[in-house]
Amino acid sequence: xxxxxxxxxxxxxxxxxxxxxxxxxxxxxxxxxxxxxxxxxxxxxxxxxxxxxxxxxxxxxxxxxxxxxxxxxxxxxxxxxxxxxxxxxxxxxxxxxxxxxxxxxxxxxxxxxxxxxxxxxxxxxxxxxxxxxxxxxxxxxxxxxxxxxxxxxxxxxxxxxxxxxxxxxxxxxxxxxxxxxxxxxxxxxxxxxxxxxxxxxxxxxxxxxxxxxxxxxxxxxxxxxxxxxxxxxxxxxxxxxxxxxxxxxxxxxxxxxxxxxxxxxxxxxxxxxxxxxxxxxxxxxxxxxxxxxxxxxxxxxxxxxxxxxxxxxxxxxxxxxxxxxxxxxxxxxxxxxxxxxxxxxxxxxxxxxxxxxxxxxxxxxxxxxxxxxxxxxxxxxxxxxxxxxxxxxxxxxxxxxxxxxxxxxxxxxxxxxxxxxxxxxxxx
Numbered sequence: 001x002x003x004x005x006x007x008x009x010x011x012x013x014x015x016x017x018x019x020x021x022x023x024x025x026x027x028x029x030x031x032x033x034x035x036x037x038x039x040x041x042x043x044x045x046x047x048x049x050x051x052x053x054x055x056x057x058x059x060x061x062x063x064x065x066x067x068x069x070x071x072x073x074x075x076x077x078x079x080x081x082x083x084x085x086x087x088x089x090x091x092x093x094x095x096x097x098x099x100x101x102x103x104x105x106x107x108x109x110x111x112x113x114x115x116x117x118x119x120x121x122x123x124x125x126x127x128x129x130x131x132x133x134x135x136x137x138x139x140x141x142x143x144x145x146x147x148x149x150x151x152x153x154x155x156x157x158x159x160x161x162x163x164x165x166x167x168x169x170x171x172x173x174x175x176x177x178x179x180x181x182x183x184x185x186x187x188x189x190x191x192x193x194x195x196x197x198x199x200x201x202x203x204x205x206x207x208x209x210x211x212x213x214x215x216x217x218x219x220x221x222x223x224x225x226x227x228x229x230x231x232x233x234x235x236x237x238x239x240x241x242x243x244x245x246x247x248x249x250x251x252x253x254x255x256x257x258x259x260x261x262x263x264x265x266x267x268x269x270x271x272x273x274x275x276x277x278x279x280x281x282x283x284x285x286x287x288x289x290x291x292x293x294x295x296x297x298x299x300x301x302x303x304x305x306x307x308x309x310x311x312x313x314x315x316x317x318x319x320x321x322x323x324x325x326x327x328x329x330x331x332x333x334x335x336x337x338x339x340x341x342x343x344x345x346x347x348x349x350x351x352x353x354x355x356x357x358x359x360x361x362x363x364x365x366x367x368x369x370x371x372x373x374x375x376x377x378x379x380x381x382x383x384x385x386x387x388x389x390x391x392x393x394x395x396x397x398x399x400x401x402x403x404x405x406x407x408x409x410x411x412x413x414x415x416x417x418x419x420x421x422x423x424x425x426x427x428x
Contacts (some may be wrong), residue, residue, distance in 0.1 A: 159188025187298030211402035
């Protein structure tokens with residue numbers, strides 16, 4: 001009987017690709033997304049392939065792996081990644097997958113090793129990914145050089161580690177250079193994680209980011225945060241009062257005298273940096289607005305530096321103050337499940353119990369994260385209803401959400417091979 005060639009397996013997501021592209025091309029501008037973008041498994045798979053599989057993602061801080069052999073791991077969907085400080089002092093990234101039979105190499109979140117050794121069959125790799133040992137049973141023709149760890153693209157800037165699973169990720173060097181400049185006074189290599197928390201929110205990752213990109217909800221939801229935080233960070237904001245503008249002018253003069261960068265910087269819709277005052281009299285995001293850490297970061301001379309706010313889409317926002325910093329990382333776990341990790345950073349020489357109290361340091365953002373979790377989860381429950389239809393964003397209060405959704409739509413369409421329609425530019 002004559003054998004027939006196997007039929008080509010078509011892309012199982014092909015219908016979803018076309019449907020998602022059509023929904024993005026035809027969606028009403030400045031409105032929330034159609035329901036499938038928030039709860040459909042196929043669209044979630046597209047997000048993981050075309051956004052989290054192709055964009056630069058915030059993974060961690062260089063100070064978390066300070067010396068040779070220090071490593072940390074991160075899970076990007078189904079792709080486990082190792083970040084390790086090599087013999088050359090550089091941060092290297094690899095898929096956390098042994099080249100023998102695919103077992104994960106590093107099963108802990110952080111640690112320090114001399115070599116990377118698979119716990120299954122002890123295949124051993126150098127810190128630069130080269131295979132060093134595979135036992136004596138692989139045959140005389142086995143070539144170690146053919147079985148090094150598969151690399152992941154890594155770039156660092158200002159103490160941040162970014163990774164991309166793409167072969168040719170988008171440009172990011174200008175943003176990294178700006179991070180280096182703005183964070184130079186903080187001496188980020190000489191920081192440490194004082195406190196870390198992770199929560200799982202039962203909602204789509206885009207709802208987590210949307211919630212972060214506006215403070216329309218803050219007055220009714222975040223009493224602890226509003227002990228110190230201004231609800232906006234731009235004197236061009238239509239809500240900005242004369243008192244706020246006067247405070248900004250005074251603080252900017254102070255920051256200039258301290259040689260601390262503050263100017264608003266934008267890199268398209270993906271990245272945004274700006275230093276903005278906290279409430280008058282507050283110097284840190286604490287319950288009373290007083291410093292959470294008595295030892296200031298880096299070479300800073302004053303705790304009264306407001307908050308340097310740093311946005312990186314698709315998965316991070318950050319606040320840098322004079323006494324400590326907060327970095328946030330968002331990683332999707334499923335169509336309606338998202339991991340949000342918060343890290344509180346201090347000077348590496350700050351002494352717990354002397355310079356800072358971790359319980360006090362984390363109070364504001366523990367409360368805020370939990371409040372945001374409940375808001376996003378209720379948002380998800382409503383979106384899942386058959387009654388849901390996209391609703392309008394406020395161009396005054398939610399310009400940041402509009403920018404995020406427009407960025408997401410543009411990137412997804414481009415990565416799917418489609419041209420994005422011309423989108424309305426919203427000032428922010």
